Amino acid sequence: MPHAPDGGLGPTRAVYPGTFDPFTPGHFDVVDRARRMFDHVTVLVAVNDDKRPTRTAAARAAEIQRSLPADWENVSVAAWQGLTVDYSRHHGCGVIIRGVRNSTDYQHEHELAAMNEALGVTTLLVPARPELATTSSTAVRALRA
Template identity: 65%
Template sequence: MATHAVYPGTFDPFTSGHLDVVDRVRRQFDLVTVLVAVNPDKSPGAGATERAVGVRKMVLPEWDNVVVTAWAGLTATFCRENRADVIVRGVRNRTDLGLECQLAAMNEALGVTTLLVPARPELVGVSSTVRRAGA
């Protein structure tokens, strides 16, 4: 049976930390969808389509089990509609862990399990927010 993981995020911008998560999970699942999300609570610097194009440029061509798509709905809905087994989320620190555990509980209630992937120590400080600020 094929396994499908979905890695959602605003990815504004997509960082080396995000890329590392994709690299690690692509080895665990038959298919990984990087889901460039539209979040009404955030105002990204580019539209979802443009961000998806940017992510595609960073994903190595030989990672043939990784696809990138933009999505404006609930991640759990995408997972159900596309037969995805799990949502993948990266965790850098305790703050991330607390937020991701709350989100994981909501997604579990919607019928989709979440896999939390801890950041590698050398990537803990990588942040889209910091990159946007130019730091």
């Protein structure tokens, strides 16, 4: 994590980006853990042209916001189209949170983390809890169909 000039932790705002179609128990768990590490966490509902979400980013963001406990006052939800790094810079988020379920996720996220770091934003990879590692949004959508 970035360090402030006084030696303490730097920015305490983080962003957790994803398509979140749907927002799974694993996503919920990552947000819960992240909100305990940072002063503020933004769940960033992203537009990803490689995926075909079933609802608009705004609809997904509203659903996520409704699902969060009322006492999670340091968590907000926003929809965003563009680079997560751009959102991070514009909103003072010094860390990007990414969940990883397995080695395939790790390899992909490690590559993205390197790019984000080169652009000035640190990425924190949060491993999925074992009991949640097998759940993916794709699998949940398939079960709903």
